[in-house]
Amino acid sequence: MTTVLYSRVSTKDQTLEHQRIQAEAAGFRIDLEIADHGVSGVSTRLAERPEGKRLFDILRAGDTLVVRWVDRLGRNYNDVSDAIREFMRRGVIVRTVINNMTFDGATTDPIQMAVRDALIAFMAATAQAQAEATKEARRNGIEYAKRPDAPEKKYLGRKPSFTRQQYDTVCSMLDMSSGVSAIAEVTGLTRQTIYRIKHDREGAEAALASWAA
Template sequence: MATVLYARVSTADQTIEHQRTQAEAAGFVVDRVIADHGVSGISTKLAERPEGRRLFDILRGGDVLVVRWVDRLGRNYADVCDTIREFMRGGVVIRTVINGLTFDGATTDPMQQAVRDAMIAFMAATAQANAEAIKEAQRSGIALARLTAETKYRGRKPSYSADQLEAVRFMLSQSAGVGQIAKATGLSRQSVYRIKKDPAAAEAAVQNWP
């Protein structure tokens, strides 16, 4: 029997190692980690993911599949329910790190089966509800970005004019010192340093404030 951790991350700021650390802190002794990187649980079923589909090949009866929560398996109600039940039919036990839930197909007691199936349905529905909340937040973010663009947010007004910028860039090309340039253009040394450090950004700032 083996304990396999399945981890999924959809963004760059998430890490597989964090999910493994959480599992081990919860007392799981992980024999193997199967992970999908940069894969959305909203739009991609487990069986359609590069590593997710391997679980159906490597897991055997008596093995334990560990996930941080059921949303790692998917965020669609029907898909999550079908996935968990398919694993259980194969004798695989699914356990979650969060809340310490266990889904086991071994029980033959009708009442225990009913409670287990109700919990599966509830958790799958919660995963989909969270996914809908995420999509709504994304739509709101996109709408806000569009509104920002429409109002032509221009950033902070630069402390130099187009003529001063041109003069600074010319003198820099002639290897003039920062102090010399500041004195000649009437700008502060800090302004000259900013232009020198990122001339492209300085040009964009001037264009935003004609």
């Protein structure tokens, strides 16, 4: 039985190594790492990605697929839920680093199956909702930075102490009601930085957009 870590990053600010370190810190022993770089989880289905499609070829019954969170599989409700259910149908166990969720097809109890499927649907919906919220925040931040009266036009301010990947992870974990201490452990950010993002996501997004520009 093989444990495979699948990682995905879509921007230059994100790193694949960060996802592996998170997985190992959470206690996962990784046998094989497969990663897609520069691939959007919104517009590209898992089976259509250069490395993502390999998962469907190499994973066998009894293997474990590890992802930081379900949004690494996709940012679309149908894509995420379909991918997880297909892996379960093949006997593959899907586990997440964040919140340590486990999805498998072992149970035959109808109640447990209903709870499992409802949780998959919820997490898939959350992945899409987070993607849409991030996209909206990014658009607002860029528009704010373009305003003639925006402070960034005169002074960019202090460079953000967090990357795009860390920002996205903080937002995802906040949306899942994760505690600040848990978020700090996963992202490596200080509690103060996490609180700043928590209380002013749009401002944090605007800072990232300004410095990216």
